[in-house]
Amino acid sequence: MDAGAPPVDDTSNAASASDQVAAEEPQGPQADPRYPLKVQYCSVCTLPAEVHEYHSRNQFQKCKEWLRKHAPEHFPDMFPDEIAARLEAVRIAEESGNAVVMPGADEDEDEDAIKVAVPIEQKTSGGKKKKAAAEIVLMLGQRKGKKQVTIVYGLDLFGIKLKEAAKAAKRKFATGSSITVSADNRDVIEIQGSRQEDFAELVHKEWGVPKEAVYIVNAQKKKVKAFP
Amino acid sequence: MFRRFTVEESVSGQSAMKSSQQRAARQKIVQQLPTIEPYIDSFFPKKEKTISAKCAGHVTILASAGGVPLFFQTRDGAYVPTLRTLHKYPFLLPILRVDRGAIKHVINGADVMVPGLRSSRAVIEDEVERNCVVAVYAESKEHAICVGITKMSSQQMRLNDKGIAVESMHYVSDGLWKCSELS
Numbered sequence: 001m002d003a004g005a006p007p008v009d010d011t012s013n014a015a016s017a018s019d020q021v022a023a024e025e026p027q028g029p030q031a032d033p034r035y036p037l038k039v040q041y042c043s044v045c046t047l048p049a050e051v052h053e054y055h056s057r058n059q060f061q062k063c064k065e066w067l068r069k070h071a072p073e074h075f076p077d078m079f080p081d082e083i084a085a086r087l088e089a090v091r092i093a094e095e096s097g098n099a100v101v102m103p104g105a106d107e108d109e110d111e112d113a114i115k116v117a118v119p120i121e122q123k124t125s126g127g128k129k130k131k132a133a134a135e136i137v138l139m140l141g142q143r144k145g146k147k148q149v150t151i152v153y154g155l156d157l158f159g160i161k162l163k164e165a166a167k168a169a170k171r172k173f174a175t176g177s178s179i180t181v182s183a184d185n186r187d188v189i190e191i192q193g194s195r196q197e198d199f200a201e202l203v204h205k206e207w208g209v210p211k212e213a214v215y216i217v218n219a220q221k222k223k224v225k226a227f228p
Numbered sequence: 229m230f231r232r233f234t235v236e237e238s239v240s241g242q243s244a245m246k247s248s249q250q251r252a253a254r255q256k257i258v259q260q261l262p263t264i265e266p267y268i269d270s271f272f273p274k275k276e277k278t279i280s281a282k283c284a285g286h287v288t289i290l291a292s293a294g295g296v297p298l299f300f301q302t303r304d305g306a307y308v309p310t311l312r313t314l315h316k317y318p319f320l321l322p323i324l325r326v327d328r329g330a331i332k333h334v335i336n337g338a339d340v341m342v343p344g345l346r347s348s349r350a351v352i353e354d355e356v357e358r359n360c361v362v363a364v365y366a367e368s369k370e371h372a373i374c375v376g377i378t379k380m381s382s383q384q385m386r387l388n389d390k391g392i393a394v395e396s397m398h399y400v401s402d403g404l405w406k407c408s409e410l411s
Binding site for chain 2: 032035036037038039045046047050051054
């Protein structure tokens, strides 16, 4: 083969050839180093890029940014700029005699692989400080007569183990504390006695939950911030 | 089969397999899917224990030591690779390729109907018998979208013009697909 710079009109071929790397024919029994194939999955909906056109319009909007970044080739009409940028980069790389490096695609691949490995549940429930909706709510409940219990919602949203939280409360307040299921079917912990402020303090200090994510339901049944 | 599958609700128990069970499963898989043989060590590393998870509906899922589902099985039936496995090793199962019109139904979990395979743009790439585990691919798409069991032989698919050709067991975006790790 001629080692010189390939003719210019090869650029488009080079781009499509590297797109097709994954589209190989099934192989026989010899171990083939190409396998396992590395398939790129959308970090939003977990599906391969190519089936995105079958999403509902809503879902597609959510995935659009990911597509723009990682797989514009599947939607050439929608992302003409990205395609052009890729071809341009290929051309520059070839002219300067370097190996063809796909911009974006290759660089992001590793980062992407890590993202996919994280189960979706973790993302939606929002880790610490990630999602605004994750909050801890402390409520008072009544037990027989005028005995009170403190009910804590939302610890699981911050990745705090309920069992440990219950134990910590027992230790701190020297009262009973246990994991129960609330009326709306969420796992909560229940602490004997009125411990709203104390527990809010504990949550903040022990597990580093941001102050603004902790709420108390007061006597007027209003949700107010625990740390105004 | 896995439409409503979630780890919390559908898995009744999971445990590391005994090495004898693991050997038996490995042997059975190689027997059923001969093309897997050169790669089988990456599924069943010698040192690590495969996890077997019992699920609702007499389904057992084999998962790697890290909890990634690799195969599933109904009662004592055939081991079926999950779609994520199949995307990595696309040659494991016989291939049927449906036309474009069928894609949106299949990725929503519908069974594959005969017309979807009879159109001129669909391809029956491998000849199969009835009750065979097959991978369903789609016209102009690269990756499998569904794994199912044939309800008629490929001969009959060519002769009939309606009815279920492949019963969907596992499709992209179902519960098992979404569960990238058992934990």
